[in-house]
Amino acid sequence: xxxxxxxxxxxxxxxxxxxxxxxxxxxxxxxxxxxxxxxxxxxxxxxxxxxxxxxxxxxxxxxxxxxxxxxxxxxxxxxxxxxxxxxxxxxxxxxxxxxxxxxxxxxxxxxxxxxxxxxxxxxxxxxxxxxxxxxxxxxxxxxxxxxxxxxxx
Amino acid sequence: xxxxxxxxxxxxxxxxxxxxxxxxxxxxxxxxxxxxxxxxxxxxxxxxxxxxxxxxxxxxxxxxxxxxxxxxxxxxxxxxxxxxxxxxxxxxxxxxxxxxxxxxxxxxxxxxxxxxxxxxxxxxxxxxxxxxxxxxxxxxxxxxxxxxxxxxx
DNA sequence: TTTTAATTGCGAATGCTTTGTAATATGCAT
DNA sequence: ATGCATATTACAAAGCATTCGCAATTAAAA
Ligand SMILES: [Mn+2]
Ligand SMILES: [Mn+2]
Ligand SMILES: [Zn+2]
Ligand SMILES: [Zn+2]
Numbered sequence: 001x002x003x004x005x006x007x008x009x010x011x012x013x014x015x016x017x018x019x020x021x022x023x024x025x026x027x028x029x030x031x032x033x034x035x036x037x038x039x040x041x042x043x044x045x046x047x048x049x050x051x052x053x054x055x056x057x058x059x060x061x062x063x064x065x066x067x068x069x070x071x072x073x074x075x076x077x078x079x080x081x082x083x084x085x086x087x088x089x090x091x092x093x094x095x096x097x098x099x100x101x102x103x104x105x106x107x108x109x110x111x112x113x114x115x116x117x118x119x120x121x122x123x124x125x126x127x128x129x130x131x132x133x134x135x136x137x138x139x140x141x142x143x144x145x146x147x148x149x150x151x152x153x
Numbered sequence: 154x155x156x157x158x159x160x161x162x163x164x165x166x167x168x169x170x171x172x173x174x175x176x177x178x179x180x181x182x183x184x185x186x187x188x189x190x191x192x193x194x195x196x197x198x199x200x201x202x203x204x205x206x207x208x209x210x211x212x213x214x215x216x217x218x219x220x221x222x223x224x225x226x227x228x229x230x231x232x233x234x235x236x237x238x239x240x241x242x243x244x245x246x247x248x249x250x251x252x253x254x255x256x257x258x259x260x261x262x263x264x265x266x267x268x269x270x271x272x273x274x275x276x277x278x279x280x281x282x283x284x285x286x287x288x289x290x291x292x293x294x295x296x297x298x299x300x301x302x303x304x305x306x
Numbered sequence: 307t308t309t310t311a312a313t314t315g316c317g318a319a320t321g322c323t324t325t326g327t328a329a330t331a332t333g334c335a336t
Numbered sequence: 337a338t339g340c341a342t343a344t345t346a347c348a349a350a351g352c353a354t355t356c357g358c359a360a361t362t363a364a365a366a
Binding site: 309310317322334 | 341
């Protein structure tokens with residue numbers, strides 16, 4: 001198993017991976033502050049979208065809640081983080097490498113809220129059909145699946 | 154043009170259509186109150202999802218805002234209304250005939266918020282693939298499209 | 307080290323939504 | 337039609353995620 005591809009704390013490659021995000025942040029001209037490092041590290045250890053409050057609780061007294069919100073907004077603006085909506089009115093966020101895996105969806109259990117990351121999506125032809133039909137351009141979409149997980153069924 | 158299929162106030166067929174919803178409400182055992190009739194009528198005249206506040210403003214002093222929220226919750230529970238999320242943190246609601254058109258999506262302009270109702274969706278095979286891959290059952294999905302409308306492009 | 311502007315912490319405010327409660331209106335039985 | 341039982345309402349207050357104002361702090365450049 002390649003440790004590069006799993007989210008486990010403490011391995012050398014994970015640390016190097018986190019350092020890449022920190023370098024990337026510095027290269028944008030933004031300041032490298034303690035709260036931003038803590039949030040980046042916490043995000044990096046997650047494998048599913050998490051809420052601002054979860055980040056706040058996860059890094060405890062390292063940072064104010066308002067600063068978590070502000071940092072997350074910044075990370076979204078510079079393309080580090082993507083926002084997802086699981087339908088409960090609480091925004092969730094995930095660190096995404098630019099390019100490759102950035103576009104993806106989730107399936108959420110209606111009972112226990114278990115989340116599985118999905119690679120599946122519909123073909124681009126659907127968006128193209130909708131573009132022709134509506135006259136819209138630059139079409140994107142938000143898509144999340146819901147259901148009963150194997151434990152809850 | 155068939156007046157049965159458009160949302161225009163005052164035609165006989167539209168009135169009959171609204172009456173069906175009122176009968177349906179009575180048949181559930183729920184009380185037929187003035188606020189519920191006003192909300193039902195207002196929803197019925199719309200062709201896109203609308204917010205609780207839009208309903209409240211649309212029926213003005215016929216009903217309190219909290220009662221709009223409570224009525225909409227009821228309508229969702231009994232299957233009259235579906236909730237949609239356009240990504241701005243404000244819930245939107247639409248009256249949907251049971252069965253046929255109940256499952257559908259929208260495309261929303263990122264600039265002017267123009268909405269177009271869509272019949273398009275991806276094939277069930279995608280949900281089935283995801284079911285096999287994740288072990289989830291009873292899979293549903295939320296899907297909305299975004300882009301630039303022909304006016305804003 | 308000094309400077310300077312970005313960033314933070316803290317509190318307050320915002321906006322959508324929910325809830326408690328006494329008053330009211332509906333549907334039903336009389 | 338009248339009275340009754342209770343579902344529903346109006347109103348006010350609270351809840352909760354999120355945003356904002358501002359003085360104090362801090363990172364990065366000079
Ligand atoms: Mn994800
Ligand atoms: Mn619709
Ligand atoms: Zn589950
Ligand atoms: Zn537009």
